Amino acid sequence: MKNILITGGAGFIGSHVVRLFVNKYPEYNIINLDKLTYAGNLANLKDIENAPNYTFVKADICDFETMRELFQKYQLDGVIHLAAESHVDRSIKDPFTFAQTNVMGTLSLLQAAKEAWGNDYEGKRFYHISTDEVYGTLEFDGTFFTETTKYDPHSPYSASKASSDHFVRAFHDTYGMPTIVTNCSNNYGPYQFPEKLIPLFINNIRHGKPLPVYGKGENVRDWLYVVDHARAIDVIFHQGKIADTYNIGGFNEWKNIDLIKVIIKTVDKLLGNPEGHSVGLITYVTDRAGHDLRYAIDSNKLKEELGWEPSLQFEEGIEKTVRWYLDNQEWMDHITSGEYEKYYESMYENR
Numbered sequence: 563m564k565n566i567l568i569t570g571g572a573g574f575i576g577s578h579v580v581r582l583f584v585n586k587y588p589e590y591n592i593i594n595l596d597k598l599t600y601a602g603n604l605a606n607l608k609d610i611e612n613a614p615n616y617t618f619v620k621a622d623i624c625d626f627e628t629m630r631e632l633f634q635k636y637q638l639d640g641v642i643h644l645a646a647e648s649h650v651d652r653s654i655k656d657p658f659t660f661a662q663t664n665v666m667g668t669l670s671l672l673q674a675a676k677e678a679w680g681n682d683y684e685g686k687r688f689y690h691i692s693t694d695e696v697y698g699t700l701e702f703d704g705t706f707f708t709e710t711t712k713y714d715p716h717s718p719y720s721a722s723k724a725s726s727d728h729f730v731r732a733f734h735d736t737y738g739m740p741t742i743v744t745n746c747s748n749n750y751g752p753y754q755f756p757e758k759l760i761p762l763f764i765n766n767i768r769h770g771k772p773l774p775v776y777g778k779g780e781n782v783r784d785w786l787y788v789v790d791h792a793r794a795i796d797v798i799f800h801q802g803k804i805a806d807t808y809n810i811g812g813f814n815e816w817k818n819i820d821l822i823k824v825i826i827k828t829v830d831k832l833l834g835n836p837e838g839h840s841v842g843l844i845t846y847v848t849d850r851a852g853h854d855l856r857y858a859i860d861s862n863k864l865k866e867e868l869g870w871e872p873s874l875q876f877e878e879g880i881e882k883t884v885r886w887y888l889d890n891q892e893w894m895d896h897i898t899s900g901e902y903e904k905y906y907e908s909m910y911e912n913r
C-alpha cells in the first residue's frame with residue numbers, strides 16, 4: 563500500500579492517526595480528507611502540515627462525486643475512515659446530521675472505493691473506526707463487551723455508528739471488499755474538542771465555571787489514551803485479519819464522579835491551588851436522555867492476536883493530558899471564544 567486516505571484527520575483521534583502515519587511511514591502518501599466541521603481543526607496538525615508525504619483535502623464524505631474523483635486522482639490503496647459526527651449530546655438534539663454523515667457518508671466512501679477498485683482488491687484495505695457504544699450498555703456485574711456481543715445501540719449517535727458498521731461488513735460479504743472494523747472505548751488526550759467530558763471540565767476548572775455532572779455521576783466509562791488508540795489503528799491496519807473485528811480498550815473503567823475528582827485534583831495541583839479548591843464547582847444536572855450506564859471493553863483478542871497493549875498508565879496519561887490543555891490555552895481559547903461559547907451556553911441552559 564502506498565496511497566492512504568485518512569478521513570476526519572483534522573479531528574481529535576484522526577489528527578493523532580495522521581501524525582503517526584506521516585512520521586512513521588515516509589514512503590506512504592497520506593491524504594487527510596476532512597470537511598472541517600465545528601470539530602475539525604487544522605491547528606491540530608500544525609507540526610506536520612508541511613511534510614512532503616502529507617496532503618490535506620477539504621471535502622464532505624457525503625459528496626459521492628468528489629469521493630469518486632478522489633479515488634481516481636490519488637489512486638488510493640487504503641482507507642482509514644474516522645470522519646463522523648461524534649458527540650452523543652448533539653445527536654440527541656439533531657439526529658439527521660448523524661444519519662447523514664455517519665451512515666450516508668460511510669456508504670458514499672464504500673461505494674467510491676468499490677467503483678475504483680473494481681473486483682481487484684489485491685493490496686487494498688478499507689478500515690472503519692467505530693465505537694464501543696454500538697454494543698449498548700452493561701450492568702455493574704464485571705462483564706465486558708467482546709467482539710461477539712450483539713449490537714444494541716441506544717443513542718442516535720450509536721445507532722448511526724452501528725448502521726455504518728453494518729454497511730462496511732455488508733460490502734465485504736456482498737462484494738468481497740477487504741474491510742476491517744474496530745470498536746474502541748472512550749479516548750482522552752490532547753486536541754479533543756472541549757464539548758467532551760475531560761477537556762470541558764479542565765477548561766471549566768481553569769475558569770472557575772460549573773462542572774455539569776449528568777445524573778448522579780455514577781455512569782462508568784472505559785478510558786484509553788488517544789495515542790494508544792492511534793498505535794492500535796496502525797497495528798490493525800497493517801496486520802489485522804480481513805473481515806475481522808477488534809475491540810480496543812485499556813481495561814480502565816472509571817465512574818464519572820471519581821474521574822471528575824481526579825481531574826479536579828490534577829488541575830488544582832498544576833495550577834498551584836490548594837487541594838479541594840475546585841470541588842465546589844461540581845454541579846449535578848439533569849441526566850443525559852438514554853444515558854448508557856456502563857461501558858467496558860475486553861481487548862484481549864487484540865493483545866493475543868496482534869500483540870497490542872496500551873503503553874500508558876492512566877495516572878500518567880491524565881496528568882499529561884491536563885498539563886497539555888493548561889500549556890495550550892491558546893488552542894483552547896481559540897475554540898471556546900465567540901460562536902462556540904454562545905452555542906455551549908445555550909446547550910447548557912436548555913438541557
Ligand code: NAD
Pocket residue numbers: 569570571572573574575576595596597598599600601602603621622623624643644645646647648649663667691692693694723745746747748749750755
Ligand atoms: P471528532 O468529532 O473530534 O472529529 C471528527 C472529524 O470528522 C472532524 O475533523 C470533522 O471535521 C470530520 N467530519 C465530520 N463530518 C464530516 C464529513 N461529512 N465529511 C468529512 N469530514 C467530516 O471525532 P473523534 O472523537 O476524533 O472520533 C473520530 C472517530 O472515532 C469517529 O468515527 C468516532 O465515532 C470514533 N470513536 C471516537 C471515540 C472517542 O472517544 N472520541 C471512541 C471510539 C470511536
Ligand code: DAU
Pocket residue numbers: 648649650651692693694695746747748749757758759760762774775776777779781782783818850857
Ligand atoms: O465510548 C466511546 C465514545 O466515547 C465515542 O464513541 C464518542 O464519540 C465519544 O464522544 C465518547 O462518548 P461519551 O458520551 O461517553 O463521552 P462524553 O465525553 O460526552 O461523556 C463521558 C461521560 O461523562 C458520559 O457518561 C456523560 C458524562 N458527562 C459528559 C459531559 C459532556 C457529564 O456528566 N457531563 C458533561 O458535561
